[in-house]
Amino acid sequence: MRAVVYRGRNDVAVTEVPEPKVGVGQVRVRVDFNGICGTDLHEYFDGPIFVPTEPHPLTLDQMPVVLGHEFAGTVVEVGAGVTDLAEGDRIACEPVYRCGKCAPCLAGRYNICTSVGFHGLSTDGGMAEYTVIDQIMAHKLPDGVSTELGALVEPMSVAYHATMLSDATADGTSVIFGAGPIGIGLWFALRGRGIEDVLVVEPSSVRRAAIERLGARTVDPTAVDVPALVADHTHGRGVDAAFDAAGVRASVESALLCLGPTKALVSVAIYDRALETSLLQLVLREARIQGTLCYTGDDYRAVIDLMARGHYDTTGWVEQIAMGDVLAEGFEALRAGQKMKVLVDPTR
Structure with a gap:
């Protein structure tokens, strides 16, 4: 499959990578849209910052990685032990890895886990045709919320x-x-x-x-x-x-x-x-x-609820690009201030 791979500062390319395999408690997602975040820009122009150069303590992965932590798509395969998701469910990803054992995690503030990691930074992410995530990361989208809006749940959260x-x-x-x-x-x-x-x-x-x-x-x-x-x-x-x-x-x-x-x-x-x-x-x-650092599931649920009520409007500040245009029409255009928010469509 095609994916946007980060290998270091000023080194990002669309390339072929193996399709990820589903493990226990995981789902495979066909990505509809993945936003380019300010963090992605910092990684490309100034990094590596959050992308690990040695194995991350939770994911055990390191650079190079497939970018992409702002994404939504459709579940196409469920792994053993998954109970709350089914093929065909449309989801937005909450891309936080947490240890579940440190003081912040035990207090419910896993967004500041002492070993916090992120899908698409600490391991391969969603700027690809497919990605695999833990079921706890998947938030179902109501019928009235498109996957275009779903890809904005992360930054809005x-x-x-x-x-x-x-x-x-x-x-x-x-x-x-x-x-x-x-x-x-x-x-x-x-x-x-x-x-x-x-x-x-x-x-x-x-x-x-x-x-x-x-x-x-x-x-x-x-x-x-x-x-x-x-x-x-x-x-x-x-x-x-x-x-x-x-x-x-x-x-x-x-x-x-x-x-x-x-x-x-x-x-x-x-x-x-x-x-x-x-x-x-x-x-x-x-x-x-x-x-302030990222969000928790409560923020995701609040944003998705507001989206379901028609509160968010993408007019005039969000646009879609093909994956092949991710550098010129994505990273470079955003850096130059020519665009506001870009969603990468892996199917184009």
Whole structure:
């Protein structure tokens, strides 16, 4: 079968690999769509970062790997011991490997397992015609949710989980820095949780236009003093929640100035270089920076439920490409800012 194989920095190619075989407690999935994630871009241009260069403690695999952790498809084979899935089920994959024994796992926070791994990074993933996953990773999609939307459950769950770690309230104001796919996901998540007063800060006119078409109120930080605007908008109270989905110093510093007392800046970005910034605003306001990593099954179920109710809209920011175009129309185009969100279709 064809798959997108990662062999190191700037070394990704579509190639033929053996079809994966189903083991006990596993299912084989025919992949319909697989999203290219910001993490995939970091691996390609700056990695290896999350892709192991020696055997991973849970998967025992290492580079090279088939990429792809944002995917949905159809179950075509079930292994021994699988009870909740059948051939023909359409699923979205929750690609987290966990040990089940460490303190975070025992507390139900397996997303921060001390040995955490990811399908499509720590082992062969879904940017392929077929992939095999543990049954615990499969979330069935309701009839009204397409597999195109299903491939977005993973990044939308990243965003949803981040909002659950915030102090966002329905009667307060939230601000999002960055209107890429995660920024859009944050906006959808907040709105889905009944939080209406949301500002999205984004310097790119293309990205501002994309999220504005969905109904968001945007701010251009190159033309407006964002903390001053927020202070005026909130009558000096500041925001209940700020989210950094941009991953640059300017967004972090501006976000800290927007925070109300005791509130949190939730960091949803991947920082590929060190950020130097003053923590004085945290001290003066007893505010904090909150980290967030991926999601749990609760976030997946919440996002899928919102999708079933028609809450998510892909208009203007999601597009599909053939697997053979994954470099030029995928990695390179995303890096250049020519596209927002790309789903790879292995059947094309």
